[in-house]
Amino acid sequence: MNAWRTTRLGVVLLALAASLSAQERLALVGGMLIDGYERPPIHHAAILIEGNRIVAVGAVDDIEIPPGTRVIDTSGRTMLPGLIDMHAHLDLVGHGDYDRWYEFVAETDRIEEIMEITSKQLIDAGVTTALDLGASLDLLKVRERVRRGEIPGPRIYTSGPWITRVRLAGVPDELQNVVASPEEAAAKTHELIDAGVDVIKTWVGLTQADFDAIVEAAHSRGVRVHAHLYEPEAIRKAIDAGVDVFQHMGSGGNPPYEEALVAEIAHKGIPVVQTISHRIWVYPATLAFPERLQDPRLKASLPPDIYAELQRSFVDFERLGYFRTTPRQIRNSKVAARQLIEANVVMAMGTDAASPLNFHTEAAWREISALVDSGMSPMEAISAATKTGAEILGLGPDLGTIEPGKLADIIVVSGNPLFDINMLANVEIVVKDGRVMKGGDR
Ligand SMILES: [Zn+2]
CATH class of the missing domain: 2.30.40.10 (Urease, subunit C, domain 1)
Incomplete structure (x- = not known):
């Protein structure tokens, strides 16, 4: 009886403490x-x-x-x-060479530790919500730990591994689902949603039937599809399939798009996350100030062995394969990065951090700055990086504005x-x- 009373009192006290x-x-x-x-x-x-x-x-x-x-x-x-990064990779820290980085991660078996570090880097940089577009399902554990308040980090949303027809060499299998038919693509979509992902990400080589199958499967579960896209042909398929968000389009990898294509995307209100600053702004910024690679915030946020591994990858960064075509991309971007902004396409902010040299500690402000360089007013760029990001995630009623x-x-x-x-x-x-x-x- 006494024990029961004590327990009951305990429950009442706990409830009181919670309401206070x-x-x-x-x-x-x-x-x-x-x-x-x-x-x-x-x-x-x-x-x-x-x-x-x-x-x-x-x-x-x-x-x-x-x-x-x-x-x-x-x-x-x-x-x-709080800033909303609509294209982040929490398993990356800005290492110069993806192949070597994934080797290092596999050797040291510390992917969760790395994701905890990048979560902290993001929140310290003012990113309070991050959409990860391509991580192993280990991120779901980190997502839950952040939600429970056990570790610092942004509100994490993730696609888990992407769906593709083409295997990306050097990238671990946990990051990619290679499919060979629309049926397989739909099955993978359901499997990912069952595992607990928040959105679906498509990568490359998909047929029209693949896109249709993925979108139908995802929408039947109330989940949005984000497509990694550059070429006009892939964009056409994605529009016709009803893909919800276009990622990377207009980031300068391509020459400018046909005006009619851009106008159609603007009219249909399909949101685009350009990810323009990685490579195109980050590379010249590094040439001008290589000291940014030893930024104290970066050093303070990383264990010494990871910091040392990063520094090794930065030697002769001008020769990294990742930046081989960047001079051409920079020339393309003079028009391509502005094109969607001038057409008034719905745009949110995404960084593709932490691609090489594109650290979570600073990727968000660099991307917002690049949007301003490309024609947005600072007010518009801030709104894209907050309000529009929340809306695209379906979180508009709860996030993105201060009210x-x-x-x-x-x-x-x-x-x-x-x-x-x-x-x-x-x-x-x-x-x-x-x-x-x-x-x-x-
Ligand atoms: Zn990416």
Whole structure:
């Protein structure tokens, strides 16, 4: 009887503690607010958070901060929604050579440790949501550990291994599902969804019937399909099959597209994640400042042996196979990267990090900066990297903007990113799900 009573009391106390912490209040006060909509910022703003939700937003004078609220001073800085990277690879750290990297990972058998490291790198860079497009299903375990709050990281969504007709040499089998028929493609789609992936990613060589089968299978389960695409022929098939999101299109690998094709994508509202900065912006940035390869943030975030392995891969980085065609891509990008922006295609931000030299510690701001270089205003680029990303993930009702009712994913950067978009490199405070993940004297 006594034991039962104690247990019951324990349950009541636990429930009480949970409801108290759910009402824990946090306020970010004083800085300029960019809310994710493309509208003028609110100066000297305040954001009030209860538990994991935003409950009030406005000018400091208009927001009542209840006593007992934890207040973080953001004066002199800018508050904006957490960034959403729509094309990340958490099993990569920016090593110069994919083949060698996968060998190293296999030798050392530490893929989960690496994914934990990259999760931390992402959240520190202000990326509060990341869509991984091509990892082994080990990422599902890391995704759950982040969700439970056991390790720091963004909200992780993943496709798991991609579906392709062509095996990519040097890449482990856990990252790719090679299919030989539409039936197999549909079966793989169901298998991945059963395993717990959030989206499906298609890679190359797929027939029209393959695309049709994958999209039909995925949509029957309420799952969206993201296609890795460059060539107009593959884009045509993907449009006809009803693929939900185009990845890489317009990233400069190709000459410009036919105007009619771009106009059709704009009219249909098919979202595109260009991933333009990896190679095309990252390579010249590295030629100009090779010191970025020894960035202290990179060194601090990696165990010494991984850092050393990375540094070995950076020797003579100009000769890396990954950048062999980059000069031509840079020339293509003068038109190709702008083309979709000028046609007003729906666009989100994705980095393809951590492809060679494209570190999670800085990929997001570099991609947003490249979007601005290619014709977006800083406000439009921020909205693409927050609001549009959330919508494409189907998370629009909960994420992507700073307004009452939404989950509290907020970053604070120094200075004014509307004046200089590269201010996004200086992320000082990160709040995810109402919890302070970085800065704020926690
Ligand atoms: Zn990728």
